[in-house]
Amino acid sequence: MIRLISDSSTLYSIEEGKALPCDITPLCVTINGKTYREFEEIDAETFLGLIKAGYIPSSSQPSMGELVELFEKYPDDEILVISMADGLSGTYQTAEAARQHTEHPERIHVVNSQTLCGPHRYLVDLAARLIRDGRQIEEILETLQNKIATSLSFLLPQDFSYLKRGGRCTPVAAAMGGLLKLQPIMIQAEEGRRLEKFGVGRSFDAAVKSVLGKLEEHVQNARVQISVSHAFSKEQADKILAKVKDRFPNAECVMYDLSCAFITQGGPRCIAIQSIEL
Incomplete structure (x- = not known):
């Protein structure tokens, strides 16, 4: 049997992941001196309230110990881990390290999704469907890699200080945050490891x-x-999604609320626009 594991970059909670089925390891956020597992111990509304009160958040990936324990839960199964983009998070490196700490690391397959949020969620949904269909691990891995190569992600930050503080963009791109009355556009670099400047709009539209x-x-x-x-x-x-539907009538269009970890990185009111081939 193949067991599926991912993290809350998919915007899935632990309970929602069970329906796939997929074991979700929550990303963590620290604010006002306390660390919380997103979706499980703090919701986005409460988190935003703390930010508005003046507290500065930070984020972190699930611990290696948590992953080792999860891997050992399935000693007789193959395990497929689909992690958030390496470089934007340490989840991939942590999963690889945890894999090496198991008795049979060859049964664990760690995939760097090279993406996050919408496309990451799609990859996990796809893997779950392929597992239910009885596909072998080699076919699943090949299919995932083919889809990963098609993803494209943009971020429209409305408070550029969050990206700058989190180090998720290049210094040149961070400097754009000082341009007043302009809307910076960030694009995920091809290898998925960082965000870089795509352009600047004279307005949000x-x-x-x-x-x-x-x-x-x-x-x-x-x-x-x-x-x-x-x-x-x-x-x-909503306005962006309406434009997407008009311009891409054959696309599958979806909307998600970002979680605490992504509010930490992109800032309140940030918007991500992403695509991946079906």
Whole structure:
């Protein structure tokens, strides 16, 4: 049997993951001197309230010990771990280290999704479906790698200080945060390890138009899922999703609320626009 494991970059809680089935290890956030497992010990609304009160958050990945314990829960099964993008998080490296601490590491397959949020969730959903269909691990791994190569992610931060403080972007890109009345656009670098400058819109709408133009160039005629994820910017996200549906009538369009870990990195009111081939 193949067991599926991932982390809450998928925007799944532990309980939601059980329905796939998939064991979800929550990312952690620290704020006001306390560390919480997102979805399980703190919700986004409470987290935002602490930010508004002036507290500065940080985030971290699940511990190696937690993963080793989870791996040992299934001693007779193959295990497939689909982690958040290496470089944007330490979850991949932690899972690899945990794998090496097991008695039979060859039965554990750790996949760097090279993405996060919407496309990461899609990869986990896809893997769960392939497992239910009885596919072998080699076929599943090949299919996942083919899909990973098609993903594209943009971030529209509304408080650039979060990305700068978290080190998720290059110094040149971080300097854009000082440009007043402009909307910076970040794109995930090809290898998925960091965010870098894509451009600057003279307005939020102009930035969205630029992103959708690049998406159109990227997906061409492929069947894709396009996700719009937001941190308390539902009105803006709704407008973007409507534009996506109009411009990509054959795409599968979805919207997600970002979790505490991504609010920590992208800042309140940030919006992610992402695509991956179906």
